[in-house]
Amino acid sequence: MPAYPAVLFDLGEVLVHLRFSRGMAQLLRLAGGDETRALDLAAIFMEPFVLDWNAGHQAPAAFLGELCRRLGPRPVPTWQAAGAWCDVFDPYPEMEELAAEVVRSGHPTWLLSNTDPLHFSKLAAAIPVLQQFSGLHLSYEVGAAKPDPRFFEVFLQRSGLAAQDCVFMDDRPEFVAAAQALGIRALVHRGDVGEVRLWLRAQGVPVAAPRPASR
16 A cells, blocks of 8 residues: 655656746747847746646647747747757756655655646656656646646546645645645745755655755
């Protein structure tokens, strides 16, 4: 029998670092390097068409076509736009190790992420521990994205887990609040891996204690 609680990890700024500024700089170069467009291009990451993309409501070809249109008027090959779109991640080895410890502890371990097929195809190969998770719950496959309560409700239905048997960590307070509203114990990940370790231990997950700070 698996041990409980089940441990639910977010992806961006929990298992990988996000570097949207790097992707934006590449998009800016593709758009012709016009610095006056920097704010417009930064806003693309929160445009409704991107939110629909994360929720699985667009095909990759349609998304990339719209992204290239917004980069115009200079023609941009879709493969270049896709490369810039995906160049926004850096490894987070401390959290990957923590996730591996959770897996080894026998606790069910899930990924709950707002993501898209382009991003996830890159990350699935870059984060080997994901292959050992009990399951992946991805917004573009579910058809709903955090903080929509349906995202969490569908997860509980498909996993067969009760909310009180889950602990969840995410860097976005509004996503944590949405999980808590359904009875899931949740923590805002602020970048302090030691804090996360202490919190998991307090929830009954036997990960190693944080190492003392070196002097």
